[in-house]
Amino acid sequence: MRKTLKVGIAGFGTIGKVVGLALDKGMPGLELVAVASGNPDKAKAAMATLSQQVPVVSSKELADLADVIVECAPTTAFMDIAEPALCQGRTLVTVSGAAILQHPEVVELADRHGGQILLATGALLGLDAVRAAAKGKINSVTMVTRKPPTSLTKAKFIVENNIQLLGLTEPLQVFKGSALEGAQKFPSNVNVAASLGLAGLGAEQTQLEIWADPGKTRNTHTIKVDADSASFEMTIENVPTVENPGTGRITALSVLAALESLTAALRVGS
């Protein structure tokens, strides 16, 4: 018999609520035990949709209570959640690739304490193939992101530089450079580029373009990889969530797939 893993969710927003609901409905071998969030009252109110209420606790308490911590909070909260979890040797399931690039020391922290960071594929595709290709020689990795302007208006770089996106009549390139720089400038919007970098050539060597495109209704990412084992080009068109248009619907589902892998007798894909 497999042990049931206790799961805590840090960040009970767009992604966290979908994960909470799925765990509440029942996922084999996984049990929701607590939640940590920004405003505890807001999190308690959001929990009304669950059949079983769980306590709203601090991120430190979450690390005490759960075997697995699902991190889906803003990038700025990442270390407050990751540090206590990893210091206790927990498994951290996250989609915050940009935060890992900002705090690469978390990998060593996990290693030292016997913890593990599982960076779920999130709103991207093909990370399995990129990881496999990286076992041979990858020559280049590029990614082009096109989002509806409404998905980018709250982005740090856009706000700080007062770039007007609403009312655009044609696509506007708002960034071109490395995935590392892109993830610094757009920490909540191109986590997927950070993840692509971590899976393959490294974020510094991964090339990224970001476009605000009034012709798009979906958050679209095209990745192109040239390697000695294969070359491939793939596009994903993510349906934005109503709550947070910068977050595609598939992101929370990717977290569920990652959680499922922790207890499944059959795991498909690397």
Ligand SMILES: NC(=O)C1=CN([C@@H]2O[C@H](COP(=O)(O)OP(=O)(O)OC[C@H]3O[C@@H](n4cnc5c(N)ncnc54)[C@H](OP(=O)(O)O)[C@@H]3O)[C@@H](O)[C@H]2O)C=CC1
């Ligand atoms: N890799 C990928 O494909 C993707 C990654 N992401 C990443 O996932 C993160 C979450 O996305 P999303 O669910 O859409 O964001 P939301 O803004 O909808 O939710 C974030 C939640 O985190 C809570 N929060 C704020 N501060 C803290 C804290 N200190 N500790 C714990 N929780 C906190 C917020 O609470 P309150 O509202 O009360 O402040 C809110 O409930 C994003 O910031 C982004 O970095 C997102 C989309 C795709």
Ligand SMILES: O=C([O-])CC(=O)C(=O)O
């Ligand atoms: O990369 C992200 O953080 C989010 C994203 O593009 C998407 O949901 O399509």
